[in-house]
Amino acid sequence: MIEWDVRKYPVDESIRVVFKYHQAGTGATELQMVENFAKTKQKGNCEFCITGESYNVNGRVLDWRVEVHAGANLLAAEQSYLWE
Incomplete structure (x- = not known):
């Protein structure tokens, strides 16, 4: 679950x-x-899920980043420590 404010x-x-x-x-x-x-x-x-065929074919999620935008402006971001 991703929460933003x-x-x-x-x-x-x-x-x-x-x-x-x-x-x-x-x-x-x-x-x-x-x-x-x-x-x-x-x-x-909101919630994002990697399930079904996507998970079965491509496997687990290795790294991730979440961004919150308003139009073209980036307002907030958070990421896993493996994200490059």
């Missing part, structure tokens, strides 16, 4: 939460999942 930033555009990751079977290929929220939703949570 960007109320301390001026937000004039919709919120976009981006989950970037690498899986064991994808090598250096960076994959990503995106959730979009209205600009009025400046605090919330």
Whole structure:
């Protein structure tokens, strides 16, 4: 579960939460999942799951990074210690 709170930033555009990751079977290929929220939703949570065929074919997640954007502006980010 990913929780975010960007109320301390001026937000004039919709919120976009981006989950970037690498899986064991994808090598250096960076994959990503995106959730979009209205600009009025400046605090919330979402969940990204790697399951089914994606997990069976490509394996476990090796590293990850989560970014919260408002339009083109990066508001917040967090990542695993293996992320490069």
